[in-house]
Amino acid sequence: MISIDQQLPPGDPLVVLGLLASAILFAVGIVGFLSRRNMITMFLCTELMFQGAGLAMISYGRQHMDLSGQVFVIFILTVAAAEAALALGLVVLLYRRKETLSAEAWKELAES
Amino acid sequence: MIVAPAMLSSILALAEGPLDAHAAPELRWAGLALLLPLVSGVLCLLCDWMKIRSKLPAVLTIAALGGAFATILRLQGAVGETPVVVNLFDWISWTWGDGSRFHGISANVDLYIDRLTIFWMLFVTGLGTLIALYGSEYMESDVGKGYTRFFGGVSIFLFAMACLVMGGNLVMLYLGWEGVGLASYLLIGYYFTKPEAVAAAKKAFIVNRVGDLGLALALFLIWQCYGTVEYAALWKAIDGAPASSEWTAQAIPWLLMLGAFGKSAQLPLYVWLPDAMEGPTPVSALIHAATMVTAGVFLIARMFPLFVVNPDAMAAVAWVGGLTALLAATIGMAQYDMKRIWAYSTISQLGYMFLGLGVGTSFGASYHVFTHAFFKALLFLTAGAVMHGFAGQLDIRKLSGLSKVPGFRLVSWLAVLGCFWLAAFPFTAAFFSKDEILVSAFTARDERVHVLGWIGLVVAALTAYYTFRVGFRVFFGPVKYEPGDEHHGHDDHGHDHARDAHGSPAAHGGRGHHGEFHPHAPRWAIRVPLVLIAVGAILAGWPSYRTMLNHDERNWVKTQVKQSSAYQGAPAESHGSHDDHAAAPNVAGADPAHAGHGHLVLGMDAHTAVGRLGSLACIAGILVSLYLHLVNRGAADALRRTLMGSVATRWIVVGAERKWMVDEFYDWVIRLPLRVIANILAAIDDLLLDAGIVNGLGALPAAVGRLFRPLYGGVVQGYAVTMAGGVALVAAWVIWIWLRGAN
Numbered sequence: 001m002i003s004i005d006q007q008l009p010p011g012d013p014l015v016v017l018g019l020l021a022s023a024i025l026f027a028v029g030i031v032g033f034l035s036r037r038n039m040i041t042m043f044l045c046t047e048l049m050f051q052g053a054g055l056a057m058i059s060y061g062r063q064h065m066d067l068s069g070q071v072f073v074i075f076i077l078t079v080a081a082a083e084a085a086l087a088l089g090l091v092v093l094l095y096r097r098k099e100t101l102s103a104e105a106w107k108e109l110a111e112s
Numbered sequence: 113m114i115v116a117p118a119m120l121s122s123i124l125a126l127a128e129g130p131l132d133a134h135a136a137p138e139l140r141w142a143g144l145a146l147l148l149p150l151v152s153g154v155l156c157l158l159c160d161w162m163k164i165r166s167k168l169p170a171v172l173t174i175a176a177l178g179g180a181f182a183t184i185l186r187l188q189g190a191v192g193e194t195p196v197v198v199n200l201f202d203w204i205s206w207t208w209g210d211g212s213r214f215h216g217i218s219a220n221v222d223l224y225i226d227r228l229t230i231f232w233m234l235f236v237t238g239l240g241t242l243i244a245l246y247g248s249e250y251m252e253s254d255v256g257k258g259y260t261r262f263f264g265g266v267s268i269f270l271f272a273m274a275c276l277v278m279g280g281n282l283v284m285l286y287l288g289w290e291g292v293g294l295a296s297y298l299l300i301g302y303y304f305t306k307p308e309a310v311a312a313a314k315k316a317f318i319v320n321r322v323g324d325l326g327l328a329l330a331l332f333l334i335w336q337c338y339g340t341v342e343y344a345a346l347w348k349a350i351d352g353a354p355a356s357s358e359w360t361a362q363a364i365p366w367l368l369m370l371g372a373f374g375k376s377a378q379l380p381l382y383v384w385l386p387d388a389m390e391g392p393t394p395v396s397a398l399i400h401a402a403t404m405v406t407a408g409v410f411l412i413a414r415m416f417p418l419f420v421v422n423p424d425a426m427a428a429v430a431w432v433g434g435l436t437a438l439l440a441a442t443i444g445m446a447q448y449d450m451k452r453i454w455a456y457s458t459i460s461q462l463g464y465m466f467l468g469l470g471v472g473t474s475f476g477a478s479y480h481v482f483t484h485a486f487f488k489a490l491l492f493l494t495a496g497a498v499m500h501g502f503a504g505q506l507d508i509r510k511l512s513g514l515s516k517v518p519g520f521r522l523v524s525w526l527a528v529l530g531c532f533w534l535a536a537f538p539f540t541a542a543f544f545s546k547d548e549i550l551v552s553a554f555t556a557r558d559e560r561v562h563v564l565g566w567i568g569l570v571v572a573a574l575t576a577y578y579t580f581r582v583g584f585r586v587f588f589g590p591v592k593y594e595p596g597d598e599h600h601g602h603d604d605h606g607h608d609h610a611r612d613a614h615g616s617p618a619a620h621g622g623r624g625h626h627g628e629f630h631p632h633a634p635r636w637a638i639r640v641p642l643v644l645i646a647v648g649a650i651l652a653g654w655p656s657y658r659t660m661l662n663h664d665e666r667n668w669v670k671t672q673v674k675q676s677s678a679y680q681g682a683p684a685e686s687h688g689s690h691d692d693h694a695a696a697p698n699v700a701g702a703d704p705a706h707a708g709h710g711h712l713v714l715g716m717d718a719h720t721a722v723g724r725l726g727s728l729a730c731i732a733g734i735l736v737s738l739y740l741h742l743v744n745r746g747a748a749d750a751l752r753r754t755l756m757g758s759v760a761t762r763w764i765v766v767g768a769e770r771k772w773m774v775d776e777f778y779d780w781v782i783r784l785p786l787r788v789i790a791n792i793l794a795a796i797d798d799l800l801l802d803a804g805i806v807n808g809l810g811a812l813p814a815a816v817g818r819l820f821r822p823l824y825g826g827v828v829q830g831y832a833v834t835m836a837g838g839v840a841l842v843a844a845w846v847i848w849i850w851l852r853g854a855n
Contacts, residue, residue: 110826
């Protein structure tokens with residue numbers, strides 16, 4: 001299982017760079033998600049945030065000298081693939097209904 | 113006081129099985145009397161499920177009740193002087209505790225068969241069979257509608273009544289007691305589309321609940337005091353122990369009395385019986401005149417050993433009986449509905465029976481139950497035949513001279529015969545039974561009840577008057593009638609005439625709403641039971657005729673009642689020396705033939721005096737009635753006007769016609785406060801519980817939702833900002849904690 005006995009000394013360049021990249025990926029994803037209205041773009045942004053989280057796991061895995069982070073990411077990739085198929089199918093169906101990809105078009109789904 | 117040895121012996125007695133190992137083999141079949149009506153009840157239910165639209169339910173019921181009657185007839189010869197317990201199957205048998213704290217209760221499905229049981233079951237099943245036969249024609253306009261329900265009710269009633277009378281313990285008696293109450297409720301409310309019938313059914317059930325509470329409490333106390341509820345063991349327990357002065361033991365007869373007064377329609381619980389006349393007439397005859405209402409008399413007769421040791425309770429029973437007899441007779445004098453008049457006369461006659469019990473003659477009371485069952489059933493059934501023939505007409509002002517209407521001659525003469533019996537005309541059966549009761553009242557050792565003998569004589573005169581008021585008005589005089597407003601009466605009977613050989617020709621002097629109204633004459637299924645019941649009413653006096661002819665011979669009914677619990681504790685018959693029992697003042701009256709000696713009423717022997725005074729009262733009542741209601745009917749109206757004219761006497765007429773306002777009094781004193789309380793509680797329920805707590809709790813989530821609804825505008829990015837903001841806040845908080853910990 002996860003052992004936190006052994007750690008690399010702080011400041012390992014791969015860990016630092018990996019965490020930095022993951023933060024950038026996540027930030028790009030969230031900004032994109034919040035600023036765009038196109039459902040496909042928004043979906044791609046969620047994928048970016050996913051990968052940012054995955055990269056953070058791999059980096060911490062390295063910091064702790066543990067393979068669990070990488071195992072997790074393999075699973076996340078699988079799930080993300082399935083979810084991508086589902087989400088894109090959903091987007092196609094929504095598009096067929098309203099002939100637009102804008103998320104604004106589905107505002108009336110809210111209760112108020 | 114709990115008598116541990118008595119309890120142990122009662123449990124041992126259970127292990128022994130039947131009391132008398134040499135009982136006749138016929139007794140093994142006793143259960144049939146109980147089971148046959150149950151079977152026919154279940155079959156009626158099946159008929160209902162299978163939507164049978166024929167008279168099959170009637171046939172099944174009559175066959176089953178006839179079978180029960182045959183069983184009882186067979187048993188009648190087989191039952192000896194010793195009571196026999198027949199065990200059908202085991203039911204309740206619990207024990208707990210040990211040593212001196214050992215408790216047990218056992219109540220099996222047993223039949224306790226002594227002569228009182230058989231005596232009671234004889235007329236219950238016999239009349240039940242005849243009245244079911246009568247009902248098969250009376251209810252025929254309901255074939256396919258309520259016919260099955262009616263006969264199912266009658267079957268269940270007979271089952272419950274058999275359970276009540278034959279049950280070997282108080283639990284079975286209670287079961288039957290509630291069962292007859294249920295059957296009564298169902299059958300009073302038979303015409304459930306009629307609001308009056310529904311109200312009457314509810315009234316009967318609720319008023320009986322008051323009495324049943326008393327019976328239930330008495331049952332608990334009997335178990336607590338004597339450690340058993342089984343008759344056989346109970347008599348032993350009472351016999352062995354001196355009368356307890358504990359208040360619990362003293363309360364038992366009073367509570368039993370309350371139950372009896374409810375079921376048998378005595379003061380103050382009689383108000384349900386007149387309203388119960390909303391049920392079909394065969395039901396009124398069977399349940400509310402001949403059998404069920406005598407259950408209270410049976411209860412006290414059965415529990416007599418508990419009463420004889422309590423003179424105050426006995427006096428109370430006598431007084432309640434006497435006063436009810438008087439009150440109901442005065443009301444009956446001023447009513448116009450034939451069935452209501454007979455209902456009040458039933459209450460009045462039941463009052464006589466309780467008077468008899470209270471002055472110690474369980475024989476007189478049982479004898480009166482027996483004679484009354486026949487003539488009152490006869491009167492109700494003839495009233496039903498009239499009602500059936502005249503489209504529900506029961507108003508004695510609108511019926512006259514029926515004895516001259518073709519097809520109604522037999523009915524009329526049988527009704528007049530019933531009137532003679534109800535009026536206790538000399539040398540009819542009721543004359544003898546009433547005689548027994550009144551003699552005992554005059555000769556009771558308890559001075560407090562002597563005046564009830566005089567009240568009883570006054571009631572005898574009133575009874576003769578109101579009985580013949582109906583008799584002379586309805587069955588004699590000029591032929592004149594109006595049909596009632598029962599619609600089906602006319603429509604359905606129209607085609608009956610076509611196939612009916614007795615179909616009456618054009619109405620004589622009929623001045624009904626329909627010019628073409630033809631009274632519908634009864635056919636054989638009504639006539640045969642009427643004749644048989646009339647024969648029964650005549651033969652009910654047989655035991656007394658025999659005693660009259662041969663002074664040494666004992667009255668058959670007395671023999672029956674004496675060899676039962678109804679005489680346990682009376683000094684002459686007691687099975688040992690009971691000084692405490694002998695000291696009970698009322699007991700001497702138990703056997704008037706002995707007690708009557710030396711007791712003079714108006715300087716004569718009590719029997720002679722009561723016989724003469726009773727005859728005089730009866731004949732006086734009939735003569736007054738003859739003048740006012742046959743010879744000179746105008747005089748009756750004139751008398752009423754005179755009485756109404758004077759303020760001093762007006763209250764008599766208004767009071768009697770409005771039933772002394774007892775219903776109104778109960779409305780004000782009981783129903784109104786209960787309604788007020790109910791409305792207050794309903795308001796609390798509506799406002800505080802429903803509106804406040806339940807709906808309030810329901811509204812809370814909705815209100816919270818309304819509060820947060822603006823946050824969810826339907827823009828996905830809006831949600832995402834909220835979420836991201838939330839995550840950021842949590843992250844900031846975690847970092848702040850971390851930084852603070854680091855310092």
